[in-house]
Amino acid sequence: MAYKIVASQCTNCTACEALCPNLAISEAKGTFVIDPAKCTECIGHFDTPQCVAICPVDDTCVVDAVYPRYQA
Amino acid sequence: MTEALIPDTYSSEPAVDIADVMQKLAEHKGCGTEGGSGKASCGSSAGPADMPEEIWEKVKNHPCYSEEAHHHYARMHVAVAPACNIQCNYCNRKYDCANESRPGVVSERLTPEQASKKVLAVASTIPQMTVLGIAGPGDPLANPGKTFETFRLISEVAPDIKLCLSTNGLALPDWVDEIAKYKVDHVTITINMVDPEVGQHIYPWIFWENKRLQGYEAAKILTERQLLGLEMLTERGILAKINSVMIPGINDKHLVEVNKAVKSRGAFLHNIMPLISAPEHGTVFGLNGQRGPTAQELKALQDECEGDMNMMRHCRQCRADAVGLLGEDRSAEFTTDKIMAMEVNYDAEGRKAYQQAVEAERQAKVEAKKSELDGLDAAGDMKILVAVATKGHGIINEHFGHAKEFQIYELSAKGAKFVGHRRVDLYCKGGYGEEDALDTVIKAINDCHAVFVAKIGGCPKADLTAAGIEPIDAYAHEFIEQSALAWFKGYLAKVEAGEIVHTERGDAAIRQGALLSQAS
Ligand code: SF4
Numbered sequence: 001m002a003y004k005i006v007a008s009q010c011t012n013c014t015a016c017e018a019l020c021p022n023l024a025i026s027e028a029k030g031t032f033v034i035d036p037a038k039c040t041e042c043i044g045h046f047d048t049p050q051c052v053a054i055c056p057v058d059d060t061c062v063v064d065a066v067y068p069r070y071q072a
Numbered sequence: 073m074t075e076a077l078i079p080d081t082y083s084s085e086p087a088v089d090i091a092d093v094m095q096k097l098a099e100h101k102g103c104g105t106e107g108g109s110g111k112a113s114c115g116s117s118a119g120p121a122d123m124p125e126e127i128w129e130k131v132k133n134h135p136c137y138s139e140e141a142h143h144h145y146a147r148m149h150v151a152v153a154p155a156c157n158i159q160c161n162y163c164n165r166k167y168d169c170a171n172e173s174r175p176g177v178v179s180e181r182l183t184p185e186q187a188s189k190k191v192l193a194v195a196s197t198i199p200q201m202t203v204l205g206i207a208g209p210g211d212p213l214a215n216p217g218k219t220f221e222t223f224r225l226i227s228e229v230a231p232d233i234k235l236c237l238s239t240n241g242l243a244l245p246d247w248v249d250e251i252a253k254y255k256v257d258h259v260t261i262t263i264n265m266v267d268p269e270v271g272q273h274i275y276p277w278i279f280w281e282n283k284r285l286q287g288y289e290a291a292k293i294l295t296e297r298q299l300l301g302l303e304m305l306t307e308r309g310i311l312a313k314i315n316s317v318m319i320p321g322i323n324d325k326h327l328v329e330v331n332k333a334v335k336s337r338g339a340f341l342h343n344i345m346p347l348i349s350a351p352e353h354g355t356v357f358g359l360n361g362q363r364g365p366t367a368q369e370l371k372a373l374q375d376e377c378e379g380d381m382n383m384m385r386h387c388r389q390c391r392a393d394a395v396g397l398l399g400e401d402r403s404a405e406f407t408t409d410k411i412m413a414m415e416v417n418y419d420a421e422g423r424k425a426y427q428q429a430v431e432a433e434r435q436a437k438v439e440a441k442k443s444e445l446d447g448l449d450a451a452g453d454m455k456i457l458v459a460v461a462t463k464g465h466g467i468i469n470e471h472f473g474h475a476k477e478f479q480i481y482e483l484s485a486k487g488a489k490f491v492g493h494r495r496v497d498l499y500c501k502g503g504y505g506e507e508d509a510l511d512t513v514i515k516a517i518n519d520c521h522a523v524f525v526a527k528i529g530g531c532p533k534a535d536l537t538a539a540g541i542e543p544i545d546a547y548a549h550e551f552i553e554q555s556a557l558a559w560f561k562g563y564l565a566k567v568e569a570g571e572i573v574h575t576e577r578g579d580a581a582i583r584q585g586a587l588l589s590q591a592s
């Protein structure tokens with residue numbers, strides 16, 4: 001698993017970008033996206049995924065089940 | 073005229089007519105008040121007499137803090153800080169926040185470089201622009217890099233521009249020293265409670281030490297940080313203003329306690345604003361039907377707190393990307409594209425000359441309006457409100473039908489005191505649906521005995537009279553306070569002679585809906 005951002009919900013507030021311990025989040029085409037190859041679900045860094053914790057819109061940073069769970 | 077705006081209005085070949093710019097400024101719908109009882113005044117009836125000299129020096133030209141200054145000087149906000157670290161029930165981050173002067177995060181975002189260029193462009197075009205604020209769209213201190221870089225860039229080129237910022241206070245203690253370093257002299261903290269029991273109903277969560285905290289725990293940390301931050305500002309001599317949003321049934325009574333808590337920690341001004349709440353805002357409060365206060369409820373609370381400290385009554389809850397004098401917004405002239413295409417020559421000398429002329433005008437006005445207090449004893453304990461249609465400069469100079477807002481003065485034995493304003497613009501976008509404009513106005517000033525205008529048509533005159541509000545055009549183009557008091561003396565005489573019976577007026581409604589950028 002990795003996390004992904006539901007583009008239609010994202011307000012472009014930039015808050016998640018600065019918090020990601022893996023620099024997995026960046027702005028692309030007017031919204032923010034998570035690079036699944038870099039996202040570790042914050043495992044090894046924080047108890048909770050930072051993007052989920054800071055995002056002002058509920059259910060915007062969500063699990064992307066397409067990817068297998070991150071192995072620390 | 074936007075394309076033609078050339079920043080340097082003092083150059084020999086201005087592409088924009090300076091007279092045109094000044095005319096625009098003169099037309100602004102601001103409050104031209106001279107303050108309470110014959111003295112230049114700040115934020116409320118309080119003025120130099122009851123405000124320490126050094127504070128008065130700092131705030132007297134600040135359009136957000138001095139009700140007298142704000143039609144002479146302008147402020148602008150730049151939206152460089154989109155991220156936020158708390159969630160408030162009156163805010164929906166997708167849209168403009170009506171309560172905390174923030175545009176929605178979907179609005180234009182500026183980089184520090186763009187922002188500083190914008191500030192210099194505006195300052196060179198509008199010599200009144202003396203204050204730069206960063207208030208959002210999120211929390212400036214949740215975006216410290218962008219916020220302080222913007223301050224740094226501006227202070228390098230334009231050290232005469234005052235810097236201020238507004239914050240929810242959560243991160244404030246961490247940044248007080250940086251704030252001092254950039255000589256930020258005004259910090260506004262939004263404090264809606266000092267008791268977590270109350271706070272948990274206002275703040276669903278905060279982001280704290282890499283976790284999302286909720287409920288009582290979150291509100292407890294928030295209030296501790298806010299008050300600590302306030303104390304640290306006071307210690308360093310940085311002016312702190314407190315904003316509070318009045319939420320009936322949640323913190324309305326509690327705000328008296330907030331007022332005491334912030335006053336004892338050195339806040340110099342407390343601004344209590346009405347909650348602006350409607351379902352279409354998509355906020356928690358908007359959706360759950362939480363109402364805002366009525367005009368009477370708001371004024372009662374402001375009066376109750378005023379005994380303790382300076383209250384600010386003229387706040388229009390303008391947006392974080394606003395440009396212009398309070399109550400007007402010229403931000404459309406300064407979009408990023410236009411600014412980046414501008415060549416900016418910062419004209420410090422020209423600005424200074426302009427500001428000196430303004431100072432002279434202000435002094436003259438204070439002199440011109442003395443006296444008028446004699447013969448008011450007959451008022452006894454009577455206090456009545458009157459509404460005034462004005463374009464600014466302290467004069468009754470707006471047509472009733474053109475007024476986008478009315479200034480409210482309280483008349484009593486103590487004289488005429490500015491106590492606030494009622495906006496009547498955008499009535500169709502606001503909360504009053506399809507009703508006609510006149511109904512909107514009557515609702516907004518229903519607590520007033522009279523309305524002073526430069527001119528008024530026959531129909532509205534009759535309708536106002538029927539509603540018990542006396543329309544008065546006899547003082548067109550005269551000073552507001554002198555005129556209001558002259559009328560008040562006549563009113564008192566008639567009451568004494570038994571010609572009329574003094575009655576109390578009812579309550580008035582506060583228009584709901586944010587002050588939009590392209591308000592028309
Ligand atoms: S879950 Fe953590 S690592 Fe993954 S994108 Fe969000 S902040 Fe970055």
Ligand code: SF4
Nearest residue numbers: 010011013014016055
């Ligand atoms: S925190 Fe949420 S709303 Fe803000 S940029 Fe990230 S995904 Fe978008």
